[in-house]
Amino acid sequence: MAVEMNVVGVNRMIQFCKKIKNLEVLLHVSTAYCNCNVKYIDEKVYEPPLAPHKLLDACEWMDGDVLNTLTPKMIGNRPNTYTYTKAIAEYLLYQNKEELPVVIFRPSIVGASWNEPVPGWVDNYNGPTGLLAAIGNGLLRVMKGDFYGTSDIIPVDIASNMMIAVAWDNVVYKSDELKVYHCTTGQMNKFTWGQMERMSHECFMKNPVNTVARIPNPRFTKSYVWHEVCVLFDHVLPAYLMDMMMWVSGKRPIFVKIQDKLRKAVGSLDYFTQNEWVFSNKNLDDLLNKMTPEDRKTFNFNVKSIHWPTYMESYCLGIKRFVLREELSELSKARQTLKRLQRINFAVNVFLFIAVWRLLINRVAVARTLWNFLLGWAIRIFKRMPKVAKSS
Missing domain, CATH: 1.10.287 (Helix Hairpins)
Incomplete structure (x- = not known):
């Protein structure tokens, strides 16, 4: 499935774009983590462990069960098939750079908007949004992660603004080289998982969600033993206790199932919360310098101007408004519920x-x-x- 979405789809787009006359630019949205098997990631295309055409051929004739068996061996020291296939897709584009005006854009962890259309706008549970929603409900209280590690979140409107500017740059200032642009915050305006822990707690205690089941109390830990102990006493046992209360009151037990799904979802992010990377941002700086003051204001992607406490408060409120579909007029009722839980x-x-x-x-x-x-x-x-x- 990952190959179909991230490699076959890109290959089809390449063949389609070759038929377009006077094509000015083909901008491919990748991910900053496609080469997460190395710690310092430069703005260049890295050669993948397997040639794209070999992977495409294998997926055509191999049985699904065989592919599933071979997957761990194929992806090697990458954490999942997503980052692996994204890297292969980049190399596929690199192989066609002589025929197409290709440029690659790599955002890090995309989060809610900074300013546009409104602060905190978000419409899905992807990335950190799902984590924050579970923290707000009080269901997610302990996670594997480095408290001091970089949480490389990029607001979605900053990523969108930079994509527009990148396309403009490669039309106005044409280059024979395939250029790669990192859209990241870690090296320019660092934000840590520990800061997310504290700020999300403060935000949800100040502006709780209506569906709060337990008092928000998120914690990051790198200790496997301590994490498992906390999961047992702070996740699993309370879930069984709450389900027993639901069963006694004649309602359908749901909390154990929620915890199972939550653990799987959070587990897929463990690799990224326990590690950090250094991303080169030279092309981002060069792009800002090429733009006029008016364009820098209209298409603002200067990550140095993000004030993280303000952004996190808007993010948490945005989850409440746009994802959980809760009215801000009901905040007083939610605060009373939280006080009762306390x-x-x-x-x-x-x-x-x-x-x-x-x-x-x-x-x-x-x-x-x-x-x-x-x-x-x-x-x-x-x-x-x-x-x-x-x-x-």
Whole structure:
């Protein structure tokens, strides 16, 4: 399927464009992660491990089960078939650069809009949107990832503006070379997964979603053991408990299924949240320098001017408005629901603390000795309080 979408489709477009007279530019949208098997990624086309025509031939005669078996061996140290086939598609275009005016555009992780059509506009769950929606609902609370690692998010309107400018650049300033443009933020305006963790928590606590099931509390960790422990106690067990409550109240249990789907979806992003890359941005800088001040304002793709706290607040509100289809007029009701969840959470934590402490006192001699010691000190302090009050 990935070959059909990302390689066969591109090959058909190449054959179609060869028939177009006076074609000025063929702009191909790739991904900054198509060469994620290397850490420093330059603005050039890398040779793939397998020639495009060999992959296309194999997919024509190989059985689907055979292809599935060979896939892990074929993609090698790339994380998935998407990045692998995107790299092959780029090389296919490179092989046809003498006949076609090709230019390649590589955005990183595309997120909600920065300014256009409105701040925070988004219409799908792709990329970080799905993560943030699950964080807002309180269903996603722990993820594998480097707290200090770069979260290379690019607003969709910045990517769109740069695509227009790239096409213009390659028509006005023609080049014999196939040019590649990175549309990324990591080296120009760094934003980390830790910042996303904190900012998303602040935003959803300030402007909660109507469907909040648990208090938003996202955490990134690189520790496999700690991640699995947190998933068990903060994802799986609460999901079973909530489903039991749904079953008792006569409603259809859904939370265990949601957690299963969520874990698979988040798992596909683990590779990108635990690693980071350095992307060259020379062609982006050169393009900005070629544009007039008026054009730079109209087609703004200067990522240095993004203010991440403002962007994240708009992003979270955009998820609420445009993805979850919730009215902002219902915010007060959502805030009341969140406060009620906070009170319930506090009560449950107090109950669990008392229950565990009582169990320790009854079963563990050290805990009982410590309790008697603390209680004795508290009684002495309480008895001395009247004397201290009189002396003062």
